[in-house]
Amino acid sequence: MSSPYAKELEIAQLAVQRAAILTKRVFHEKAKGTVSKDDKSPVTIGDFGAQALIIAALKANFPADEIVAEEEAAQLRDDAPLRQTIWDLVSTTQLSDAAAESALGGAIKDEDEMLTMIDHGASKGGAKGRIWAIDPIDGTKGFLRGGQYAVCLALMVDGDVKVGVLGCPNLPVDDAAPLTGSMESGQTDEGKGCLFSGVLGQGATSRPLTTGSLAPEKKIAMKAITDIAAATFCESVEAGHSAHGDQAEIAKKLGITNPSVRMDSQAKYASIARGAGDIYLRLPVSATYQEKIWDHAAGDLIVREAGGAVTDIHGKRLDFSIGRTLANNKGVVAAPVGGHPQVLAVVQEVLSLK
Ligand SMILES: Nc1ncnc2c1ncn2[C@@H]1O[C@H](COP(=O)(O)O)[C@@H](O)[C@H]1OP(=O)(O)O
Ligand SMILES: [Mg+2]
Ligand SMILES: [Mg+2]
Ligand SMILES: [Mg+2]
Secondary structure: OOOOOHHHHHHHHHHHHHHHHHHHHHHHHOOOOOEEOOOOOEEOHHHHHHHHHHHHHHHHHOOOOEEEEOOOOHHHHOOHHHHHHHHHHHOOOOOOOHHHHHHOOOOOOOHHHHHHHHHOOEOOOOOOOEEEEEEEEEOHHHHHOOOOOEEEEEEEEOOEEEEEEEEEEEEEOOOOOOOOOOOOEOEOOOOEEEEEEEEOOOEEEEEEOOOOOOOOOEEOOOOOOOOHHHOOEEEOOOOOOOOHHHHHHHHHHOOOOOOOEEOOOOHHHHHHHOOOOOEEEEOOOOOOOOOEHHHOHHHHHHHHHOOEEEEOOOOOOOOOOOOOEOOOOOOEEEEEOOOHHHHHHHHHHHOOOO
């Protein structure tokens, strides 16, 4: 008998792999087609195209499942040139392996169906049933500058994350490669591109990102912390996304002297899960911002399955069961299980929560 969620994992990995072909094409071949969303954050033709391709694969294989995805098609409905550019990409992006491509259920028919697919991601989320969370490009700013970004997909069942997949086209294939935040454009793709997965109770893996069928996988595990002062911690590039000042103070109190590694996207979760870094701190900068479930679901599971603990600043597990945002949580503290209590204590001390 196959393991629980074997089919979901297989489809999710192939869908992320196919979407990453599209995002890489956008990066290398095209003007990125950047437009601004209502909240002023950037979105590119890559974000829309990748979301359409992932949702098409999910709809073909799991038609009854709900989907929470970051983007919506409204902007494309009244912008024919933008829509056409995205359709050109979506209609010509396939996995090079015919069996893998056919497992994803075949091509999207036309532009209209593409818009419909994008809008299938409008579920409100919640605590009941099977719900996928998609961030087609997480770290759009990193993507645009040739830094880190991630194609993110997770399956929640009754509010609990069961399967998580992160495609990180700009992370090194080598799990042991030293962590650097800056992998700027102009460098080649050689040795880069990693697909991370986790299934609840089954551990976490990494494998090279390919353009066809899945490459062989390796188990990944966080580094056990023996001396927290020797740890490396990761944080956002954007000072507006997490509190760099508080994070620096926490690191200092923990005796950490290594400079923080700044990178965009859930590549931070993947990097600590594979033991390339140790701690991910995301302390709130604003009293009102609610983290989105698609920015955390896959990374949270992959880190926990690799031997980590992930909580908010109050020490609560991230709660994916209440809608499209993590409305019951503030910030993120991710560290190896053995070191997490010590890190959390200092987080709370610095934020005066105790
Ligand atoms: N004020 C904010 N605080 C925390 N995260 C934010 C904030 N605004 C946007 N984000 C989201 O943080 C994620 C990137 O995190 P990081 O900086 O760690 O790479 C993005 O998904 C981004 O959303 P968006 O996709 O809308 O830009
Ligand atoms: Mg965005
Ligand atoms: Mg995101
Ligand atoms: Mg995004």
